[in-house]
Amino acid sequence: MNTPSRPAGWPRTEAEALAVQDELRLRVDGTDHSPEPGASGTVVVGLDVAYDDERDMVAAAAVALDAHSLDVLARATAFGRVAFPYVPGLLAFREIPALLEALDSLREKSGREPGLLVCDGYGRAHPRRFGLASHLGVLTGVPSIGVAKNPFVFTSAEPGPRRGDSAPLLDGTEEVGSALRTQDGVKPVYVSSGHRVSLQAARAHTLSLARRYRLPETTRCADALCRAALREAVQGEVRGDAAYGGKQS
DNA sequence: GCGACAG
DNA sequence: ATCTTGTCGC
Helix, strand or coil, X not given: CCCCCCCCCCCCCHHHHHXXXXXXXXXXXXXXXXXXXXCCCCEEEEEEEEEEHHHCEEEEEEEEXXXXXXXXXXXXXXXXXXXXXXXXXXXXXHHHHHHHHHHHHHHHHHCCCCCEEEEECCCCCCCCCCCHHHHHHHHHCCCEEEEECCCCCCEECCCCCCCCCEEEEEECCEEEEEEECCCCXXXXXXXXXXXXXXXXXXXXXXXXXXXXXXXXXXXXXXXXXXXXXXXXXXXXXXXXXXXXXXXXX
């Protein structure tokens, strides 16, 4: 019933959060230890968070898919209070406590270890090279990538028009990610490596997960789940239903 | 100094 | 992220 929104020691100020990023960024492993994209039996986890700022409430979702079939193997949610205000570049501090809780819950009920985490946002494509996907990867040790819908502060050439076409996402002259077309003639997504995944592999995983739609199936499933969970939790609160007061699956 | 800025 | 109807198309 008790859902800590801010774990002990969680940063309270922007300065503290920046210090944490500077410390943890040193632990990022840029070499590839990710499973083969689309490999049967590999568990890929999609993660997302929905907010109700009015009620200071967040709902996180973690969904496990089979990398080959894209079948949903397990789902988990977690609820809490907003852990940090939204500050561009510090998104992780807002979302990670609830995401870790959902991920723990998912491990319990699936009984399987994730081979890859797919986050809504950035990994290396970040002002300090330590976005949400990098942060979550370092904390869990699981290979991770970030797939975002917008280029944030970076620029890229327009990738070619076909699925699979990509262009470097640049911070000046440094390649920090890829603009990747996942469907013919559809707006690209912005992919970057988080932890223990190369950029090339991050693109391959993204394409393998986005077979029919612009966004990876992992992201679509997690997005739908956390939104539904938040709706139900808010309704429950309005009705004064105690069953919605804590965490749920 | 001002605006822009993952979700 | 979220506020929000209908509409065009596969």
